[in-house]
Amino acid sequence: MTKREGILDLSGKTTGIVPNKKFWISLVISLAIYFAFALIDPLNAYGELTSKATGFIIGSVFFMCTSSVPLSIIAMLVATLGTMIGFYDWSTVSARLGSSSFYQAFGMMVVAMGCEFTPFGKRLGYWILRRFGNKPTRLILVLSITTALLSSFLANAACIILMSSIVNSMLLAMGEQPGKSKLGKVLMLVVVMATMVGG
Numbered sequence: 001m002t003k004r005e006g007i008l009d010l011s012g013k014t015t016g017i018v019p020n021k022k023f024w025i026s027l028v029i030s031l032a033i034y035f036a037f038a039l040i041d042p043l044n045a046y047g048e049l050t051s052k053a054t055g056f057i058i059g060s061v062f063f064m065c066t067s068s069v070p071l072s073i074i075a076m077l078v079a080t081l082g083t084m085i086g087f088y089d090w091s092t093v094s095a096r097l098g099s100s101s102f103y104q105a106f107g108m109m110v111v112a113m114g115c116e117f118t119p120f121g122k123r124l125g126y127w128i129l130r131r132f133g134n135k136p137t138r139l140i141l142v143l144s145i146t147t148a149l150l151s152s153f154l155a156n157a158a159c160i161i162l163m164s165s166i167v168n169s170m171l172l173a174m175g176e177q178p179g180k181s182k183l184g185k186v187l188m189l190v191v192v193m194a195t196m197v198g199g
Helices: 021-040 050-066 071-085 090-098 102-117 119-133 136-151 156-174 180-197
Strands: none
Touching: 021 050, 050 071, 071 090, 071 136, 119 136, 136 180, 156 180
């Protein structure tokens, strides 16, 4: 009988985020930044919540840069926690979101995460590799054309998120080392450039 995980998921089996020493240090420093601004209140001349909101944003950015938590999760926490605490007015936020491409980009981000964390991205990556992976130049050309065609129908940001996730799965399937692969750098740059051309 397996031991049931608690609500905090300290092992990281459910969320995939292991709260190691780096995570806790980043969290503590981020909270210290927030409380320093909130308690000292150096910007009270600009409004009642200005210091707290500034500390919240600076602490969130610090946590985003130093922890191992995916950026999309932190961005959603900033949006939801900021609204719940009262830093953002929900009517203003919803009006801005409704007139922007946020919902489309968010939907495509969910699809891209599905491609990355489910077998679909690997299957598509293997299919592309089997057909066109014998030569790097052919692989780059095929990805360029595919990305440009997709960006003709999708928003540029959504297309970049989707194709970057698929390319990442494909590079991992090829055994390329993140941060060291020259082919990976080229393919990621090609995704952005082809998106701009197609869009």
